[in-house]
Every structure is written in structure tokens, then in C-alpha cells.
Amino acid sequence: MEIKTFLEKLSERTPYNFCDYSDNSIYRRIQKMQDDYRMTLEQMLGKVGEDPSFINKLVDDITVNTTELFRDPDVWSFLYDRLYPQLQKKNKLTFWHAGCSSGQEVYTNMILMHQLGVLDKCRIIGTDINVNMLQKARAGVYAKSFNSSYRNNFDEVMHRIGSKSRFEDYFDIDEANDTISVKDFLKKEPKFYQYDLVTNRLPFAYKVDVVFFRNVMIYFKENLQIKVINTLTERMYQGGSLVLGKREMLPLTFKGRYVKDGMYYTKL
Amino acid sequence: MSKDFDKYKAVVIGGSAGSFALVLKVLSNLDKQFSIPIIICMHRLKHVRSGLVESLRMKSKLPIIEPADKQKIEAGNVYLAPSNYHMFVEFDGTISLSIEELNNQSRPSIDYTLSSASVAFRDRCIGIILTGANKDGAKGLKDIADKKGFTIVQDPLTAEVDTMPKSALRLMTPDLILSPDGIIDFLNKLV
Known part of the structure; x- marks a missing residue:
């Protein structure tokens, strides 16, 4: 066969x-x-x-389920400097991480929202095709030694945004079990839903300010990329933003009015 | 040499520890007319992620590209695997990227780049393994040899760290074993 x-x-x-x-x-x-x-x-x-x-x-x-806390520190500090100041003023902020896997980038973004002091007005949604990964995302517990670059990435981002926060402010470290766990005050907000970008109906009804869709569409053919991006961006407010992986681009044949600023696209 | 060099569609190079200086030397000594696309997969130390492309760009006579996913491979360019992504060659002559699990403790993995090139270009591929402290790349070079591509291993005696060339030599017999200058001469004769 x-x-x-x-x-x-x-x-x-x-x-x-x-x-x-x-x-x-x-x-x-x-x-x-x-x-x-x-x-x-x-x-x-x-x-x-x-x-x-x-x-x-x-x-x-x-499916590819790898994800990291603060993968690409330069991307996160760019968003912090360039995109988030515009969002801060809004009364309610909605983020959607499409293809969030075990949730590390969901928590990465929440930490930045906490840094800005706006976490309380954030609505955070993570979706993934894989139920096993979503369970990990909800638990917020990750292997420590396997992810030794976490701390370096965290420190680099905090340094870039001029923050003195420490890794321990957001994570409980359990040396005996070799794990790091996201602290409870972060874990209570995000909602994780199973959602297959290819076939399902969206599991929520909100409009979204920022869609994270990082390093997912590299696994799709172009026709599917376009279909999925249309689904994602239909849910975005005008002026909303789409954040792709560092080496991903909107397909050349994608028809839509977007302007790219460094690390993200904004819907016109 | 009996091989017909006009036919080659890509030169694919893998290296790890010590290979950066060597790649820099090769790229700065290549003929400006060198038109076969060069695809390079180099392990990078995590704490020196940036600056590598910039240094290569200053010295290289050919354009250095850190490709985006699905970017087309074009003549006269050098493609460098982006930091923290695996890089593959597809059948349609484009690059694809992946963030999947490490392979041989590495991302990018040289085996992945070389093996995918062997499938895409078959006997029209030149594979080169340079200095490095890891066995990554050995299997990929064997895949190129199995598809009747042309294979070169850096002479371990000239390698800063000889684990990678030696691993390749244990697994297969390349068409040539060359010093760094030998590699440069070889490539320039292809023009």
C-alpha cells in the first residue's frame, strides 16, 4: 500500500x-x-x-509536538517592544495559540503579559489536534534537564526587555523529579481545546487580537496552508496580528491584505 | 575524473565542531562563477546563535541565504540551515523546515539534510562531510553514495575534530578524501 x-x-x-x-x-x-x-x-x-x-x-x-519555552528570544522581545504596546490599551485582550502542543508558548506569552501588568484582562486560548499534548499543556509540568535551554532563553528575554524577574517567579522547580511546573496563578487562565485545523469547527466564539501559529504550517502543503490561514484570520479583529514561526512566510499565493512588521503580520 | 560534473544539481555540506572556520574558508575561496547551489547544514553552539550568518556574508562571494520554509533552491546561492530547525530538500527543488525532535542530539541534523538531498537529487548530488565531534552526517553521506552521488570526506588528519569524518569513513567509502585546500580546488574545477 x-x-x-x-x-x-x-x-x-x-x-x-x-x-x-x-x-x-x-x-x-x-x-x-x-x-x-x-x-x-x-x-x-x-x-x-x-x-x-x-x-x-x-x-x-x-504530528510534530516539539515546542519550547521562549523559543527564539528575539521574536518575543520584538513582540514585547513593537506589538504589545499597541495592545496594552485595550479593555480585553484575546490570544489564540493554534497548534499549541504542550503549551510552552502559551505560558511564554502569558509571562510577557504579566510583565506588562495586563494579564488580568487577557483571554488565552490554546488549541491542538493532539489530546495527549493538551493534557500536558493543562498540567503545565515539563521535564527540566531535557529542557535546559529554557532558563537561558528566559534570562535572555528578560534581559532584552529590561526586566529583573527570575525564572523562579513563574516556575516551581522540583529537582528530585527533574521537573519544572508553571505556577498556579498562570495556570488558571488558559483554556485548552482539542481542535483539528483541517477538519473541525472552531471550539470558541471569540474574536481574537493575536493568533500565534508558529511552526505548524511548515508541515502543510500550500493549498492546506491557505485554507487554514483563512480560518485563523477570519477570527481576527481588523488590525489583529498573526505571529508565524521565525522561518515561515505567508504563501505567495495567499490573497489577503496584510502588512508585515518584522516578526508578525497585521490584518488591514 | 570520469564523472560528468555538469550534471550536478547541488553540493551538500555537513560539519560540526571546527567547521565554521572551514566553511568560511571554502566560501571565501570559491570562484564567483560557481553556480551549483550549495546547501550547508552546520551544528551551531546554542549560545552563539547569532552572528554566524553575518560573518559568512562578509567573506563569501556567493549570497548566503537562511531559507524560509518552502523556499526554492536557485543557482548561485548558498543555503544555510537556520538555527534550531531541521532542513530538508524536497522533490520539487524547494527547502522544507521542521522543528521535530533532535536527531543525533542535533537540530539541525546533517543526516536529515543529506538523506533528503540524496532522495531529491539522486546521482546528481555532491555530498561533503567536514570536521566535527559527532557522528551526525555519516548515514546521510552513505545515502548519497548509495544513490550514486559523488561523496567527499575531509581527511581526518586535517580535521580539527576527526569524529565526524571518521564516522563517515567507517560507514562508507567516499569517492575522495581531501584536505581543505583539496576541497576548494575540487569545487572550483566544477565551474
């Missing part, structure tokens, strides 16, 4: 459609699944039919 056929059959038998994910990435990941499980594509499809929990495993393996 070809991978293309496998993905088509998977989309017929499960709620998930990966047909328009970009080839190189998905081929490599499915190859790895075949090696890890020692199963053919036919066998994997069969197992999906017999054991519904296997679907979650497949989603885990197909």
Missing part, C-alpha cells in the same frame, strides 16, 4: 485527515512508525479498526 492510499483510508475511517500534510515530513514519520511498531500500513489500518486508542497513538506519531 502506498502512503498516499494509507492517508486517504485513514481519513475515511477516523476524524483525522493528513492527506495535505507535506510529503517529506509525513513520509519520514510514517516510515518511522512502521519501523517502531514493526507493522505494515495495512496492519496499522486494521489496528485502527479494532482498537480506537491506537488512533491517538497514530496522531501522536504523525
Whole structure:
């Protein structure tokens, strides 16, 4: 069976459609699944039919779930200096992290809102296709030594924005269990919903000031990129902003009126 | 040499510890007319993320590009894997990026870049492994050799750290083992 056929059959038998994910990435990941499980594509499809929990495993393996606290410190300090001063004046601020995975960037942004003293008027939404990752996001507990760059990134951003805050102000560190946990005052605000950008209806009704959509569409073909960006930006206020990954661009064939300022796009 | 060099669609280079100075030397000594796209995957130390591209741009005669996802690979350019992203070559001659898990403790992973280039360009690819303290890249170079591409390993005796070239030599037999000057001569003769 070809991978293309496998993905088509998977989309017929499960709620998930990966047909328009970009080839190189998905081929490599499915190859790895075949090696890890020692199963053919036919066998994997069969197992999906017999054991519904296997679907979650497949989603885990197909999707890329890596994320970091304060990935790209220069991006965060740029947003802090250039975008957030304009937002600060609003009475209510809504942020949507589309494809938030285990939530590190959700908390990254909240820390910056806390730095600005506007966290109380923020509404924070995280969505992801992967239920296992959303559970991690809600828990806000991350492996410490595996993520040793967190502290450096945190310090770099705080230095850039001229803050004296310490990592310990936002995280409880548990050396014995080798974890860091997001402090409760941050954890109570964000709402995390399962949402597949490709197939589902949006799980919330708000209009959004800033959409974070970082390092997600690199896994999509261009037609899917455009479809998804349309969905995301329909929910944005006029003048709202879209933050992509550092090496991502809106597709050249995307039709929409946006102006790019360094690290983000603003909807005209 | 019996190979027909007109046919090559890309030179793909991987290196780690010690490779920055070497890449700088290669790029500053290449002929201005060198038109085969050069695709470079170098491990970067986390604390010196910035400044690398700027230094290369000052010395290189060819334009240095840190590509965006889905950017087209074009003649005469040098493409450098962006910090903290894996970089792949796609069938349609574009670059794709990924933030997925580290491979050989590395992101970018040289194996990923080289292997994807071997699939996209098959026998029309030149692969080069330079100095480095990691085995990343060895398997990728073997993939290029398996697809009948042309392969070069830096002579371990000339490498600042010889783990990477030696790992490649353990896994496969390259077409050439060259010193840094040998690599520069080789590339300039392709023009």
C-alpha cells in the first residue's frame, strides 16, 4: 500500500485527515512508525479498526509536538517592544495559540503579559489536534534537564526587555523529579481545546487580537496552508496580528491584505 | 575524473565542531562563477546563535541565504540551515523546515539534510562531510553514495575534530578524501 492510499483510508475511517500534510515530513514519520511498531500500513489500518486508542497513538506519531519555552528570544522581545504596546490599551485582550502542543508558548506569552501588568484582562486560548499534548499543556509540568535551554532563553528575554524577574517567579522547580511546573496563578487562565485545523469547527466564539501559529504550517502543503490561514484570520479583529514561526512566510499565493512588521503580520 | 560534473544539481555540506572556520574558508575561496547551489547544514553552539550568518556574508562571494520554509533552491546561492530547525530538500527543488525532535542530539541534523538531498537529487548530488565531534552526517553521506552521488570526506588528519569524518569513513567509502585546500580546488574545477 502506498502512503498516499494509507492517508486517504485513514481519513475515511477516523476524524483525522493528513492527506495535505507535506510529503517529506509525513513520509519520514510514517516510515518511522512502521519501523517502531514493526507493522505494515495495512496492519496499522486494521489496528485502527479494532482498537480506537491506537488512533491517538497514530496522531501522536504523525504530528510534530516539539515546542519550547521562549523559543527564539528575539521574536518575543520584538513582540514585547513593537506589538504589545499597541495592545496594552485595550479593555480585553484575546490570544489564540493554534497548534499549541504542550503549551510552552502559551505560558511564554502569558509571562510577557504579566510583565506588562495586563494579564488580568487577557483571554488565552490554546488549541491542538493532539489530546495527549493538551493534557500536558493543562498540567503545565515539563521535564527540566531535557529542557535546559529554557532558563537561558528566559534570562535572555528578560534581559532584552529590561526586566529583573527570575525564572523562579513563574516556575516551581522540583529537582528530585527533574521537573519544572508553571505556577498556579498562570495556570488558571488558559483554556485548552482539542481542535483539528483541517477538519473541525472552531471550539470558541471569540474574536481574537493575536493568533500565534508558529511552526505548524511548515508541515502543510500550500493549498492546506491557505485554507487554514483563512480560518485563523477570519477570527481576527481588523488590525489583529498573526505571529508565524521565525522561518515561515505567508504563501505567495495567499490573497489577503496584510502588512508585515518584522516578526508578525497585521490584518488591514 | 570520469564523472560528468555538469550534471550536478547541488553540493551538500555537513560539519560540526571546527567547521565554521572551514566553511568560511571554502566560501571565501570559491570562484564567483560557481553556480551549483550549495546547501550547508552546520551544528551551531546554542549560545552563539547569532552572528554566524553575518560573518559568512562578509567573506563569501556567493549570497548566503537562511531559507524560509518552502523556499526554492536557485543557482548561485548558498543555503544555510537556520538555527534550531531541521532542513530538508524536497522533490520539487524547494527547502522544507521542521522543528521535530533532535536527531543525533542535533537540530539541525546533517543526516536529515543529506538523506533528503540524496532522495531529491539522486546521482546528481555532491555530498561533503567536514570536521566535527559527532557522528551526525555519516548515514546521510552513505545515502548519497548509495544513490550514486559523488561523496567527499575531509581527511581526518586535517580535521580539527576527526569524529565526524571518521564516522563517515567507517560507514562508507567516499569517492575522495581531501584536505581543505583539496576541497576548494575540487569545487572550483566544477565551474
